[in-house]
Amino acid sequence: MDAKQKIFVAVDAVVFGYIESKLQVLLIKQKYGVMKGKWVLPGGFVKDEEGLTDAVKRELKEETGITVSYHEQLYTFGDDVKRDPRLHVVSVAYLTLVNPSKHTLKADTDAEDAQWFDVNKLPKLGYDHNKIIKVGLERLKGKLTYEPIGFDLLDKEFPFSDLENLYGTILGKEIDRRNFRKKMLSFDLLQETEKMRKEGSGRPAKLFTFNKQKYKRLAKEGFHFEIKYV
Amino acid sequence: MDAKQKIFVAVDAVVFGYIESKLQVLLIKQKYGVMKGKWVLPGGFVKDEEGLTDAVKRELKEETGITVSYHEQLYTFGDDVKRDPRLHVVSVAYLTLVNPSKHTLKADTDAEDAQWFDVNKLPKLGYDHNKIIKVGLERLKGKLTYEPIGFDLLDKEFPFSDLENLYGTILGKEIDRRNFRKKMLSFDLLQETEKMRKEGSGRPAKLFTFNKQKYKRLAKEGFHFEIKYV
């Protein structure tokens, strides 16, 4: 019962957004501390008597003003005792997805600035945050094929092509539009709306919505979403 | 920079073994503290300047004298601030698999006793450890179908029937022996040995070994182990 333990507990969030057909991560520029001026993941120390999930949500709100559409625990980083140069900090990382079109970023409290970065063009971040993002990206790639979380990155109503692009971009694969559409529709989880989106030239696209309630119900009954190799 | 944070970091291990065709969990009986006399998962506080993985391995060695054959981080429990009644403790849980036939359990240090329990006949444990085991079991079930970790629960050389039973027992499903064998062998990751095992009556069984090196190599090249619905 080591009541004088000198280890600190932090939370960090890998927040992904899908903007202009690119997968982006939300970073903040540190205002204070050793990492001052460096870009890092939103996050910070957990408060006494505060749960982990509450802590991430608080930090996200404080630092970026974002509301999440999907959230899960990612991994706890604590094998490298020097991942924070000053203190022994164990960080519980979260994977969160947002629909960025809904939000305007606002830097706040500890953050000098908050910005979206293309996940393939990241600067060198503070701490081990490049590694954390890598782990987050792997998880996202993995889950995309067996859980319908891609929808959490899109608008509520979206054209099929957005969904195709999202899968193609994130997984880095060419996808067969016909097969992809057929498979997606076979789950009977997409609802066609009356609306159309016309953008630039080309034929206008029907907009769809994802029926999350139905998915959750089916999932409980043993249904398994799976969109293989895309 | 909250240098007076009063949160403690612990690690706990869900150690599974497969004994007499039953999935078992390793528990220890607490010698000291509020949970004295209760069965709990092996684990304890992380030491200052100690990495998480090192901490679990140390605790396992101290408390049970076991050597692991598979080990991965499971989940970090820290949403419930009162999961430890006295202190705010965040616990990083690990999933570890061992081949119990190699080991003799020995209780040590904090442990009054160490014992295997049938995963379906658990007593009421201290803290939230029943829940942690539940999460561990879910993970094990999930991984069994898409990573070849079942082998880590078996002897190095095993008859096919052990593998069949393991999958059947853990997943709680009847498996078709012919299809299962065909699929397993199709990966070309099992090596037939010269040896046979005869036990009681019945035809003696060829013993196989799993070629882990080959699996790791193939996995890097994109190979995907998958044994669906068994």
Add this chain to the structure above:
DNA sequence: ACAAAAGTGTTCGCTTTACACCCATGT
């Protein structure tokens, strides 16, 4: 000879994959 566990193939249906042309709109 019988009981007990090991070992072995084939058929059917469904899912996956590969693949190319027409449609609706803007310029």
Add this chain to the structure above:
DNA sequence: ACATGGGTGTAAAGCGAACACTTTTGT
């Protein structure tokens, strides 16, 4: 009329699921 992106079907191959009898040993 042409450029741009949206929308659609079919055939072949591969995989998963169902299914029962023979072999080798111990008693």
